[in-house]
Amino acid sequence: xxxxxxxxxxxxxxxxxxxxxxxxxxxxxxxxxxxxxxxxxxxxxxxxxxxxxxxxxxxxxxxxxxxxxxxxxxxxxxxxxxxxxxxxxxxxxxxxxxxxxxxxxxxxxxxxxxxxxxxxxxxxxxxxxxxxxxxxxxxxxxxxxxxxxxxxxxxxxxxxxxxxxxxxxxxxxxxxxxxxxxxxxxxxxxxxxxxxxxxxxxxxxxxxxxxxxxxxxxxxxxxxxxxxxxxxxxxxxxxxxxxxxxxxx
Amino acid sequence: xxxxxxxxxxxxxxxxxxxxxxxxxxxxxxxxxxxxxxxxxxxxxxxxxxxxxxxxxxxxxxxxxxxxxxxxxxxxxxxxxxxxxxxxxxxxxxxxxxxxxxxxxxxxxxxxxxxxxxxxxxxxxxxxxxxxxxxxxxxxxxxxxxxxxxxxxxxxxxxxxxxxxxxxxxxxxxxxxxxxxxxxxxxxxxxxxxxxxxxxxxxxxxxxxxxxxxxxxxxxxxxxxxxxxxxxxxxxxxxxxxxxxxxxxxxxxxxxxxxxxxxxxxxxxxxxxxxxxxxxxxxxxxxxxxxxxxxxxxxxxxxxxxxxxxxxxxxxxxxxxx
Ligand SMILES: Cc1cc2nc3c(=O)[nH]c(=O)nc-3n(C[C@H](O)[C@H](O)[C@H](O)COP(=O)(O)OP(=O)(O)OC[C@H]3O[C@@H](n4cnc5c(N)ncnc54)[C@H](O)[C@@H]3O)c2cc1C
Ligand SMILES: Nc1ncnc2c1ncn2[C@@H]1O[C@H](COP(=O)(O)O)[C@@H](O)[C@H]1O
Numbered sequence: 001x002x003x004x005x006x007x008x009x010x011x012x013x014x015x016x017x018x019x020x021x022x023x024x025x026x027x028x029x030x031x032x033x034x035x036x037x038x039x040x041x042x043x044x045x046x047x048x049x050x051x052x053x054x055x056x057x058x059x060x061x062x063x064x065x066x067x068x069x070x071x072x073x074x075x076x077x078x079x080x081x082x083x084x085x086x087x088x089x090x091x092x093x094x095x096x097x098x099x100x101x102x103x104x105x106x107x108x109x110x111x112x113x114x115x116x117x118x119x120x121x122x123x124x125x126x127x128x129x130x131x132x133x134x135x136x137x138x139x140x141x142x143x144x145x146x147x148x149x150x151x152x153x154x155x156x157x158x159x160x161x162x163x164x165x166x167x168x169x170x171x172x173x174x175x176x177x178x179x180x181x182x183x184x185x186x187x188x189x190x191x192x193x194x195x196x197x198x199x200x201x202x203x204x205x206x207x208x209x210x211x212x213x214x215x216x217x218x219x220x221x222x223x224x225x226x227x228x229x230x231x232x233x234x235x236x237x238x239x240x241x242x243x244x245x246x247x248x249x
Numbered sequence: 250x251x252x253x254x255x256x257x258x259x260x261x262x263x264x265x266x267x268x269x270x271x272x273x274x275x276x277x278x279x280x281x282x283x284x285x286x287x288x289x290x291x292x293x294x295x296x297x298x299x300x301x302x303x304x305x306x307x308x309x310x311x312x313x314x315x316x317x318x319x320x321x322x323x324x325x326x327x328x329x330x331x332x333x334x335x336x337x338x339x340x341x342x343x344x345x346x347x348x349x350x351x352x353x354x355x356x357x358x359x360x361x362x363x364x365x366x367x368x369x370x371x372x373x374x375x376x377x378x379x380x381x382x383x384x385x386x387x388x389x390x391x392x393x394x395x396x397x398x399x400x401x402x403x404x405x406x407x408x409x410x411x412x413x414x415x416x417x418x419x420x421x422x423x424x425x426x427x428x429x430x431x432x433x434x435x436x437x438x439x440x441x442x443x444x445x446x447x448x449x450x451x452x453x454x455x456x457x458x459x460x461x462x463x464x465x466x467x468x469x470x471x472x473x474x475x476x477x478x479x480x481x482x483x484x485x486x487x488x489x490x491x492x493x494x495x496x497x498x499x500x501x502x503x504x505x506x507x508x509x510x511x512x513x514x515x516x517x518x519x520x521x522x523x524x525x526x527x528x529x530x531x532x533x534x535x536x537x538x539x540x541x542x543x544x545x546x547x548x549x550x551x552x553x554x555x556x557x558x559x560x561x562x563x564x565x566x567x568x569x570x571x
Contacts, residue, residue, distance in 0.1 A: 013519075017381045026381070095359055122380050122387065123499070124362050126350040129318065133354025138319050138430045141347045144493070154433070159343040160266075160446075160502065161259060162437025162494050166317065168430045178483065178500055179493065214359040219388040220380065226525055229546035235559040238531065238549055239567055246529045246546065248450075248508040249475065249567065 001055040001170075003046040004110035005080065006101065007062045008036040009071045010121040019220045026220060035071045038116025040078075042176040044183040045146060046114050047079035054148050055112070057081050061104050063088055063097055069199060076194035077186045083199040086207065096211030098130035103207040105135055110171065112153070117142050117175040122217070128175040138168035142177040250369070252282035253334035255325055256297060257344050259435075260315045263293035265447055269405040270340040271300045273398075276405075277367055278336070285328045285420065287321050289314035294417060300408045302415040310422045315432035316344055322351035327423040329356060335394040341503065342446075345399045353397040360397035361389055363503075365404035382499040383522035402446055403505030403526050437494065442469075443478045445495065450477030451506045453497055453524070455514035456484035457553070464490045467557045468512060474564045480504065482520050498523035513553045516541025533557070 011017050012032035020027040035043070046058045060075040062068040063086040072083035086100055105113065118125035132139035140146075144163065145156035148170075157164045158177045168174075232238045242249045252274040257264040263286060274282035284297050285306045298305055308324050325348065329337055337352060339345035341363045353360035365386070366377035373392050379401070380387040445451060452475065454468035464485065472479045481491035483498060497504055499522040509527035514520060516532070516539055524530070525544050532545035535552050542548040549556060 011381070013382075017384055019385065026385070093359060095353065095357065098354060118500070120382065120499070123382070124360075125346045126353065126360055126362060129347065129350030130354035130360075132319075133322065133351045134357075136427070138427070139347075139351065140430070141318070142343060157343075158493050159435075160494060162435055162492065164435045165433035166430055167433055179487065214393050215361065215389055215391045217387055218375075218390050220385045221388075223379070223383070223386050226530075226544040228543045229530075229548065231542075231548045231550065234551075235549070235556050235563050238547055238560070239563045241547055242508070242529070242531070243567060246508075248529050249564070 001112065002057045002059065002108065002110040003049065003055050003112045003114060004104065004108055005039065005043045005046050005058060005060050005075070006113070006115045006127070007039045007043065007060045007071055007075050008116070008119045009033050009062065009064055009068045010036045010119055013037055013120055019222065023219050023221060025217065033067070033070070035074055036116050036119050038118055038120070038176050038178070040183045041178065041180050042114040042116050043075055043078055043080060044181045045176060048181065049148060050079070059084065059108055059110065061086065061101070063092065063100055069201070072199055073194055074186060076197040076199065077190040078184065079190070082197065085199065085201045087201055087203045090213070091217070092211055093213050093215035094124045094126040095130060096213055097127050098134055099211045100204065100207065100209060101127070101131050102134050103209055112170055113173045115173065115175045117177050128173050132173040138172040140166055140168050140172060141175045143174050144177050144179040146174060146180070250278045250336065251332065251334050252278040252336045252338055253329055253332055254282060254284045254302070255337060255339040255345065255349065256284055256286040257340060257342055258286060258288045258291060258316060260288040260313060261290065261292060263291060263296060265444070266340050266342055266402065267297060268340070268407050269402040270338045270400055271297070271302070271408040272405040273338055273367070273400045275301060275408050283332055283334070284415070285325065287313050287324050298415045298417065299410050300415070301411040301413065305415040305417045306420040307417055308420045308422055312426060312428055316348070317430045317432055318347040318351045319430040320426050320428065321348045322355055323423055323426050325349070325352045326355045328420055329395055331420065335396065337395055337397045339399055340402050341399040349397050349399055356395055356397070358395045358397050359391050359393060361391060362399045363401045364398055365401050367398070379522070382518050383525070384518055401503060403503060442472060443476070445478040445480055445497070446502055446504055448478035448504070448506055450475040450508045451480050451497070451504050451524070451527070452477050452510045452512065453480035453482065453514060454485055454491065454512045455482045456488055456490070457513040458485060458490050461490055467553060470561055471510065471512070471557055474561050474568070475508070477506070477508070482514050511541050511545070512557060514541055515539050516544065
């Protein structure tokens with residue numbers, strides 16, 4: 001079985017992200033970048049499935065600029081077998097990303113596509129579901145447990161109502177939630193080995209697709225800041241203020 | 250402009266989480282909006298009839314008894330086409346994220362998630378939504394219809410009731426719905442307390458609450474005297490102290506109650522993303538430097554094990570006085 005894993009380059013989840021001076025995007029200088037944490041979890045899951053003898057190849061794919069090679073190298077060091085970078089020069093909206101990924105699907109013919117549930121930069125939470133629709137594949141989003149057997153994935157999903165279990169035949173798209181696993185640290189041997197693993201760079205034009213971008217980011221701003229309020233001395237004062245000042249109890 | 254609101258359901262029951270999406274429709278397209286509810290033997294449909302929708306469409310079929318995106322998305326797509334809707338809207342939730350993004354794929358339509366503002370401008374739409382864990386607000390421009398939207402509940406509130414009743418109409422199931430995905434089970438904790446995203450008061454606890462019993466005693470106990478819901482941090486959920494559906498934050502639920510009490514929560518950006526729009530925030534934390542105090546209206550530097558029992562007592566008395 002071949003597994004395709006998507007890898008997006010995003011600012012480090014613990015980095016402080018601020019608007020640029022024009023307020024048109026985030027300030028990029030000095031930012032640390034990382035694999036989208038949900039994609040790292042998706043990749044970890046793919047590696048575990050392979051380690052369990054249920055897959056024989058993991059292909060990591062990223063869509064972005066040349067700098068994404070850094071995240072793909074990390075993916076190779078973690079345990080992906082091959083990586084593909086689809087080079088783009090202009091920002092693409094989620095529908096376009098999904099369209100580009102359909103081409104990769106056709107090229108690679110994986111039995112399983114593992115993706116993050118959401119990219120923590122624009123927090124869309126769309127591409128997996130869109131890709132599943134475009135490819136007419138079943139989807140299991142927000143996975144916290146995956147069990148694969150006889151061409152079927154049994155997936156526990158984190159929903160607002162609790163843990164829901166669904167079963168989908170492969171090929172299918174599964175998107176990872178935080179509790180699916182704890183990604184491994186990249187070992188030095190992995191980094192060394194990753195250097196000799198193939199990383200293919202494909203300009204978007206070579207996929208014969210010209211996506212139509214219909215959503216654009218115009219501006220970013222800080223939300224109105226919340227003022228720190230007052231310190232209260234004890235429980236009695238707290239209850240009095242909640243009653244008399246805030247009037248919420 | 251014609252809006253189709255997709256009701257939040259679990260296949261059996263309409264959820265009140267639908268209401269913010271209806272409030273959105275009332276504001277953006279008061280002249281014509283419709284509501285679609287999907288399921289089998291759905292309870293509570295009549296609760297959606299009093300908000301001025303042109304019609305309340307119902308697609309009922311045994312294969313829709315559980316909310317599987319693979320089955321629901323084509324029903325929504327069919328309705329969008331039947332009604333020539335310009336916007337497909339639902340309140341942000343795991344249900345709508347799962348189903349509507351698939352709808353966007355089926356329609357090959359642009360989509361914006363979790364929006365807090367919407368301004369039409371000559372065939373284009375300016376949309377505001379939180380990005381980067383709600384550290385920033387992004388302004389996006391979308392073009393073309395149909396446009397798929399999920400709306401952030403707290404930003405749109407509740408719809409206004411109207412005097413008339415929307416007629417309930419049947420929308421027949423389109424043919425060829427794929428039934429490859431199969432629903433197996435749901436393990437929820439539910440248990441009597443108000444829905445986290447709807448509650449007027451939310452009491453949340455963090456990692457230091459040790460175990461489920463301690464969490465229930467202190468956090469559950471405090472929530473109960475206030476008639477509130479219970480929330481938790483991811484760290485608490487990961488430690489097995491609280492069930493996962495209680496997680497508040499970037500990757501959990503977004504809440505904006507009138508009163509949010511954060512007990513032993515450090516105040517990470519990811520947690521703040523889900524609660525900082527609450528009206529009044531109270532923080533109880535042993536560490537005076539904890540970042541949660543920067544967003545709290547009232548901060549109490551104290552050991553939770555000492556002050557939460559006192560607080561429960563005081564509140565019981567205060568309630569008695571009132
Ligand atoms: C991609 C990503 C997504 C995430 N999504 C979420 C999310 O949706 N929601 C979320 O909550 N987190 C999320 N996190 C995790 C987040 O970064 C924090 O790790 C988490 O919120 C910390 O939880 P906590 O406050 O319970 O624990 P801690 O950070 O350990 O804080 C515990 C606090 O309790 C105080 N304390 C200790 N003992 C006592 C006592 N006896 N009495 C009073 N106070 C005491 C301490 O001073 C401390 O401030 C995410 C992280 C990542 C990377
Ligand atoms: N540019 C990209 N390159 C690779 N994968 C992506 C890209 N954008 C989105 N994805 C994948 O789609 C998932 C959902 O992203 P989103 O819908 O943008 O929140 C992410 O976790 C990634 O796995």
